[in-house]
Amino acid sequence: MSAYLADVATLARKDLRLELRARSVVPAMLLFVVAALVVFHFALPSGSSELAAKGLLWVAIVFTALLGLTRAFVAEREQRLLDGLLLAPCDRSAIWLAKAVSMLGFLVVAELVALPAFALFFSGIDGATVAGVVLADLGICAVGTVLAAMAVAGRARELLLPLLFLPLAIPIVIGGVGASVVDEPARYLGFLALYDAVFAIISWASFEYVVTE
Amino acid sequence: MIAARKLGRTFGVKHVIRDLDLDVERGSFLLLTGPNGSGKTTLLRLIAGLLVPTAGELDVDVRRERIGFLGHEPLVYRELTALENLDLYGRLYRVPERRERIGMLLERFGLWDARNQRADSFSRGMLQRLALCRTLLHDPELLVLDEPFSALDEEGASLLDRELVELRANATFVVSTHDPARLEPLASQRLAFV
Numbered sequence: 210m211s212a213y214l215a216d217v218a219t220l221a222r223k224d225l226r227l228e229l230r231a232r233s234v235v236p237a238m239l240l241f242v243v244a245a246l247v248v249f250h251f252a253l254p255s256g257s258s259e260l261a262a263k264g265l266l267w268v269a270i271v272f273t274a275l276l277g278l279t280r281a282f283v284a285e286r287e288q289r290l291l292d293g294l295l296l297a298p299c300d301r302s303a304i305w306l307a308k309a310v311s312m313l314g315f316l317v318v319a320e321l322v323a324l325p326a327f328a329l330f331f332s333g334i335d336g337a338t339v340a341g342v343v344l345a346d347l348g349i350c351a352v353g354t355v356l357a358a359m360a361v362a363g364r365a366r367e368l369l370l371p372l373l374f375l376p377l378a379i380p381i382v383i384g385g386v387g388a389s390v391v392d393e394p395a396r397y398l399g400f401l402a403l404y405d406a407v408f409a410i411i412s413w414a415s416f417e418y419v420v421t422e
Numbered sequence: 423m424i425a426a427r428k429l430g431r432t433f434g435v436k437h438v439i440r441d442l443d444l445d446v447e448r449g450s451f452l453l454l455t456g457p458n459g460s461g462k463t464t465l466l467r468l469i470a471g472l473l474v475p476t477a478g479e480l481d482v483d484v485r486r487e488r489i490g491f492l493g494h495e496p497l498v499y500r501e502l503t504a505l506e507n508l509d510l511y512g513r514l515y516r517v518p519e520r521r522e523r524i525g526m527l528l529e530r531f532g533l534w535d536a537r538n539q540r541a542d543s544f545s546r547g548m549l550q551r552l553a554l555c556r557t558l559l560h561d562p563e564l565l566v567l568d569e570p571f572s573a574l575d576e577e578g579a580s581l582l583d584r585e586l587v588e589l590r591a592n593a594t595f596v597v598s599t600h601d602p603a604r605l606e607p608l609a610s611q612r613l614a615f616v
Contacts (some may be wrong), residue, residue: 212516216513216514220514223502227499230501230540231501284501288495288499289493290497292472292493292497293497293498293511296472296489297487297514297515298485422474
């Protein structure tokens with residue numbers, strides 16, 4: 210187990226180092242999420258409900274995550290580096306987990322800007338919304354990373370990832386919006402936690418088959 | 423060490439390898455020759471475990487961590503330095519005395535002075551040398567090399583010649599090349615693709 214976690218840490222550290230050098234994911238996500246919230250601010254008629262604004266927050270989060278996920282395996286695709294990782298004796302699911310962890314880090318950074326920006330443009334953020342965002346992030350990164358690996362092998366990869374990811378993100382949006390707007394969010398937070406657990410297990414178990422040619 | 427029976431691999435409707443029978447004993451040096459697109463790279467990727475057969479059987483009696491694979495791409499991250507790349511693979515392969523081993527290989531392949539340079543500043547020949555360092559880092563028992571001399575200058579090629587002669591006694595080789603004369607003295611088996 211400690212060897213597995215050491216492999217995950219090694220691979221995640223590599224992804225973070227690559228991002229620090231290339232800055233190809235986080236700045237794009239930051240710009241996108243802020244731009245989206247500004248557009249929503251002007252698109253939403255004045256006097257619109259807080260409920261509608263919360264819905265738009267979730268739209269911004271899902272599409273920002275999608276933007277990051279399209280870049281998740283760029284280095285591995287362009288230089289066939291996935292071969293190098295697959296040749297290594299580590300468990301192949303460690304590649305998925307490391308990539309999901311680094312994507313989670315990038316998404317959290319984007320949200321550290323997005324949530325205050327949302328509070329500035331629309332309304333304050335409560336604890337239930339933050340809890341919903343955290344749980345949604347886990348599900349987005351677990352599912353999104355395995356789909357990004359799947360899409361990277363295809364020809365129409367830029368098209369394939371949104372087509373695969375968005376239908377699977379619908380439960381996340383339902384749970385997230387529900388947790389943000391109802392008085393008793395526990396049911397929705399539980400739903401998000403269940404989604405995370407189920408899809409994390411499926412993604413973990415299926416990654417080896419996704420990357421095997 | 424390697425046994426293939428009626429081995430086949432297709433990509434879509436194209437049969438790249440069909441009904442191949444092959445036995446490679448431990449300590450052998452199998453030389454693969456043939457024109458581009460004849461299936462050499464596909465066979466090497468099958469042996470390395472990067473592809474699965476679509477027909478027949480392939481048994482490679484070596485643990486994954488004891489296989490060294492050199493393909494057409496150097497399999498190094500361009501944004502990382504030579505040292506960082508080898509450290510990454512050294513950690514994943516759990517190479518004992520990793521730093522010493524990395525330093526020794528970088529010295530041997532003439533990359534020590536460039537160890538802190540990012541791989542995207544390397545020439546094609548330097549990348550190939552770095553790829554050879556990566557391939558040999560974990561002291562593999564089975565070396566699967568796809569045109570290892572490509573992009574190497576004369577000095578690099580001579581270096582690799584010496585390295586192959588030295589490794590020949592302790593490792594098993596499967597090597598594809600467009601320059602069979604260079605490797606002929608080392609070869610114990612030959613397979614020509616058409």
